[in-house]
Structure formats: structure tokens, C-alpha cells
Amino acid sequence: MHRSTFLFTTWALASLLAAGPAAAQSLRPGQGKLLLTGGVSSIDGAAGGGLTPWAVTAGYATEGEFGATAHATRVRTQDYALSTYGAAVGLDDRFELSLARQDFDTGDNLAPLGFGGLHLKMDIVGLKWRVAGDAIVDSDRWWPQIAVGAEFKRVRAGDFAPVLTGVLGAKERGTDLYVSATKLFLAQGVLVNGTLRATKANQNGLLGFGGARSDSVKLQPEVSLAWLLRRDLAVGAEARTKPDHLHESALGSGALAEDDWFDVFVAWAPTKHVSLTAAYVDLGRIAPAVQPKRQTGVYLSAQLAF
Numbered sequence: 001m002h003r004s005t006f007l008f009t010t011w012a013l014a015s016l017l018a019a020g021p022a023a024a025q026s027l028r029p030g031q032g033k034l035l036l037t038g039g040v041s042s043i044d045g046a047a048g049g050g051l052t053p054w055a056v057t058a059g060y061a062t063e064g065e066f067g068a069t070a071h072a073t074r075v076r077t078q079d080y081a082l083s084t085y086g087a088a089v090g091l092d093d094r095f096e097l098s099l100a101r102q103d104f105d106t107g108d109n110l111a112p113l114g115f116g117g118l119h120l121k122m123d124i125v126g127l128k129w130r131v132a133g134d135a136i137v138d139s140d141r142w143w144p145q146i147a148v149g150a151e152f153k154r155v156r157a158g159d160f161a162p163v164l165t166g167v168l169g170a171k172e173r174g175t176d177l178y179v180s181a182t183k184l185f186l187a188q189g190v191l192v193n194g195t196l197r198a199t200k201a202n203q204n205g206l207l208g209f210g211g212a213r214s215d216s217v218k219l220q221p222e223v224s225l226a227w228l229l230r231r232d233l234a235v236g237a238e239a240r241t242k243p244d245h246l247h248e249s250a251l252g253s254g255a256l257a258e259d260d261w262f263d264v265f266v267a268w269a270p271t272k273h274v275s276l277t278a279a280y281v282d283l284g285r286i287a288p289a290v291q292p293k294r295q296t297g298v299y300l301s302a303q304l305a306f
Helices: 003-018 158-167
Strands: 065-077 081-091 095-105 119-132 145-156 173-185 190-199 218-230 233-240 261-271 274-282 296-305
Touching (some): 119 158, 145 158
Antiparallel strands (some): 065 081, 065 296, 081 095, 095 119, 119 145, 145 173, 173 190, 190 218, 233 261, 261 274
């Protein structure tokens, strides 16, 4: 475990114990939240939208309760595929711990570089702390629910690792820090989220973190909008900006240029135990030097809540 991961976890647990008797004592399992107000599982494992975390915590647990989710997600574009699965635990409607594993299948797109059939894999540990507001209780007030979070990532690039760390100068480990603000307009059935992420991640970390020619932390905004058509069905859209650290690299200008991500989604939760999400995604260009066209396709995700 990274030292920063250990410190963040210790701080979160200490804050939980200091939160009061209800938090310090054994939490009980529960599902007191309204349907779909816990969001779905993002590709990084945190509760929120498919591409970006929200200020909500995983599952349907309210104060004094704990809940858990498990998810599996598949994204398929014209030339690439991403599979991710993981689990998350929500405690006292205030803290969240998430784990996720990603597998990015490059197909034959890197064959010209000698890496045909390459799989880039990444492990993610996520922590989130709700610091202010309550999306339901404060739905008739102007202030949002606010959470801060961290995602600790490690990519395993296989035979591509010497290129990633040597030629490109990227690191195999990195940490994303973010703050999310979620506002629920309950009467209108509308949810708005804004996230600001501090990151060095290239393609979310699948191409490492930073680079030989650009290694600074960049602040990247992310936004989500969801509309509850009925209590069990929501539609919405997301946008996530990217840092583009490898635009200038040893492989040439623009060879690994990075574009922003977008999606339009529909989420259906027939019960609090099951939700299904489908989306049209636009991931922009991925390694334009070998495949210059934009990567658009389908996102499918299933989540179980306990």
C-alpha cells in the first residue's frame, strides 16, 4: 500500500470513529436511500456515473448503515475493448471504499509497433469521504452534497512496459485526487454533478502517468446530468476532460494525443438490488499514430447492491 493510501485510509477511519456514537458502534446493513440515488458504478469503481464519480456513496445505506455493490462493465468501440469489474462498500452514508480492475484489449492496433494482442491492465483502490451536504435532505436548498476522493492506480503493461516507462517516460503508478459536488432537484427528478480531478493519468492511467516532456498535475473538470423519467429509470449524459500529457512524446507530436470522453446513458433499476446501464460512448482518438479515427461504441454495465 502506498504511504499516501495508508494515511488517507487512517484519516477516514479516524473521522468515522469521531463522527459520533452511531458511527463508532457497529453499523447495521441497510438500504434506506431512494432508488437510483446512489448512482451506478463508474469504470474506476467509485459510485457515480459511468465515466465520473459523484459525491454519493456506494449502495443504498443511510446514516448508521452500511451497504455494498459489485459491478461488471464492458465497453466496446470499433477497435478496442475495455472490461472492468469491482466492488465498493459504503459506510454511514459518509465513507466509501472501492476496488476495481480494468483490462484494456488493444487488439491488433499496436501490431505495427510489435505489440499485437496487447492487454493493458490496471488495479484501482478508491476512497471517498462526504464532507458536506445531503443530496436528499438538502434537495430543497441551494447547496449540493460534496465529497472528496482519491483513486490509487497501478497499470501493468506487460511487454509494453519498457516503452511506457523508458521511451515515453511515464510512471506505472499514480494517484488521482478529486472533489465532487452533486445537486439533486428531487421535485424535478434532475441530478447535476460536477467533479474537479487533479491527475497525471494518460488515458485514465492505462498509458501510465505523466511523461518525459510533461509531468505536471493537471486539473480536469467532469460533468454529469441525469433526469429521472420514473422512479426506476434515468437518462443522462456525461463529459470528462483529459490532460493529454503524451501529446508531445518521443513517438512524435500528436502520436498519443488524448481526447475528452463523452457518453449518453440510460440506467434502469428494477429493484435496489439490481441496476443495468447502457450508453453510447465517444472516447475520442486512442493512439492516433496507429489508429487515427475517433473511438465510439457501446457501454454496458450491471451492478448488484447488497
